[in-house]
Amino acid sequence: MPGGIDCHVHLCQDLKTGPLGLGGECADNFETGSRSAVCGGTTTMITFATQTRAEEDCSLLKVVEAYNARAEVTGSYIDYAFHVIIVRDDKDVLEAELPILVERWGITSCKLFMTYETMRLQDYQLLDVMLAALKNEITTMIHAENGDMIEWLTGEFPKKLESKAMMAPYYHALSRPPSVEGEAANRAIVLAELIENPILFVHVGSSASANVIRAAQTRGLPVFAETCPQYLNLTWEDLKRFHSPTCFENSKMVCSPPPGPDSSDQAALYIGLHNGTFTIFSSDHCPFKYDDPHGKMAGILEHEPSIQGEPCEGMTLPELAHKKVGSFRLIPNGIPGVETRLPLLFTRGVSTGRISPQKFVELTATNPAKLYGLYPRKGAILPGSDADLVIWHPEGGLPPFKLTNEHLHHNVDYTPYEGMEFDNWPRYTIARGRVVWGNGVLLGKPRDGQYLKRGPSQLGKGVAHFKKDPRRVASWVHEL
Numbered sequence: 001m002p003g004g005i006d007c008h009v010h011l012c013q014d015l016k017t018g019p020l021g022l023g024g025e026c027a028d029n030f031e032t033g034s035r036s037a038v039c040g041g042t043t044t045m046i047t048f049a050t051q052t053r054a055e056e057d058c059s060l061l062k063v064v065e066a067y068n069a070r071a072e073v074t075g076s077y078i079d080y081a082f083h084v085i086i087v088r089d090d091k092d093v094l095e096a097e098l099p100i101l102v103e104r105w106g107i108t109s110c111k112l113f114m115t116y117e118t119m120r121l122q123d124y125q126l127l128d129v130m131l132a133a134l135k136n137e138i139t140t141m142i143h144a145e146n147g148d149m150i151e152w153l154t155g156e157f158p159k160k161l162e163s164k165a166m167m168a169p170y171y172h173a174l175s176r177p178p179s180v181e182g183e184a185a186n187r188a189i190v191l192a193e194l195i196e197n198p199i200l201f202v203h204v205g206s207s208a209s210a211n212v213i214r215a216a217q218t219r220g221l222p223v224f225a226e227t228c229p230q231y232l233n234l235t236w237e238d239l240k241r242f243h244s245p246t247c248f249e250n251s252k253m254v255c256s257p258p259p260g261p262d263s264s265d266q267a268a269l270y271i272g273l274h275n276g277t278f279t280i281f282s283s284d285h286c287p288f289k290y291d292d293p294h295g296k297m298a299g300i301l302e303h304e305p306s307i308q309g310e311p312c313e314g315m316t317l318p319e320l321a322h323k324k325v326g327s328f329r330l331i332p333n334g335i336p337g338v339e340t341r342l343p344l345l346f347t348r349g350v351s352t353g354r355i356s357p358q359k360f361v362e363l364t365a366t367n368p369a370k371l372y373g374l375y376p377r378k379g380a381i382l383p384g385s386d387a388d389l390v391i392w393h394p395e396g397g398l399p400p401f402k403l404t405n406e407h408l409h410h411n412v413d414y415t416p417y418e419g420m421e422f423d424n425w426p427r428y429t430i431a432r433g434r435v436v437w438g439n440g441v442l443l444g445k446p447r448d449g450q451y452l453k454r455g456p457s458q459l460g461k462g463v464a465h466f467k468k469d470p471r472r473v474a475s476w477v478h479e480l
């Protein structure tokens, strides 16, 4: 198969605590993250250069330059490119810098948030940035969750989760029921349609969201979607697994949006993979260590009521985690998965017959390359393409085994998929013609990877007729 392309990976991302960030420290840098990727059959990744609301992050070009310097410190085992996360709508910056991002860096995609106080854009700001992106043929990626609903369900008054002391990790899911995602996805579609902007929903986790996306696609809109392994393999039950008022272990599963309540969402998402609702399948590898004050444990250590009260001095972090629930609000959001992405979908999707091998390639390599302007150099086995390949064991050639974190090559001290059974794993990963992973041995080097400048998306822009409906589309905006 063509080597995997994972277009949703967080590495060396400055997540900053406090008023400017999401909290937590990314456990993987370009070396460790790409090492993990290559051992799981991935040969290209796209990571995020992140603007913050700090004054020095006003310039997107400076954000990208600083981020690139982080990549160059270690180098990468595999080829890589950047998206940019935009958290403000400074008109002068958008106008002056987006064309340079495209021209100089080949960055042709940006991610926008509809939640998180420190990152979210209001509807009018989403429109501003989408329009600027559209003019520059930059694909808009949307994190669709209704931030107000989350805050309302979480906050103090009148008697929501926090004031009822429902703050253990499991309640993260209750603060984000699937309608939170469905509402935001619908709103983003309406906004994008207004100005005829193609959009891509990242990390879709619920049938509520998949359904509105499917309906928009059926109307001919250029709406694309991504789902991720956690939404096919975890549910609220996993967040409840160790649930007790004094257990923090479930923080290992905390990500946003959370996986669905039960396996019915998983079944709906598999149908979406099969019928084309989902264009791509990415990991959303967002690595935080568990036993680390800047990792998941920040959910306890930054929660003052947890570290006051009975004395905690002298306790190790794991001991603390057995005594305290912390607050889900302060748990860094995200889970690792760059190495397990392909083997999980192969084992649970291809081996079981839920999706065909052809669909697997489309979702994990060809469509990602086309969506993000890398095709046919990447995502294909063709004359002239880079010889990036992944070769699997023949059916039955690898005895089924239970995964443990020791199998993996990331810099994280756990995997959410601990104990799951796998019946295949990439036997060889070949990057630009060289075997870099073979029979369980890492053969590549951290500076093998090259930075990739990308072109505009090569996927369709939708059908023409919807443009003419003035009830939904303000075509005249483009004439101003």
Ligand code: DUC
Pocket (backbone or CB within 6 Å): 143, 202, 203, 256, 257, 284, 286, 333, 334
């Ligand atoms: N969004 C992501 O894409 N990754 C982790 C956390 C988040 O909110």
Ligand code: ZN
Pocket (backbone or CB within 6 Å): 143, 202, 203, 256
């Ligand atoms: Zn997100």
Ligand code: ZN
Pocket (backbone or CB within 6 Å): 008, 010, 284, 285, 286
């Ligand atoms: Zn992400």
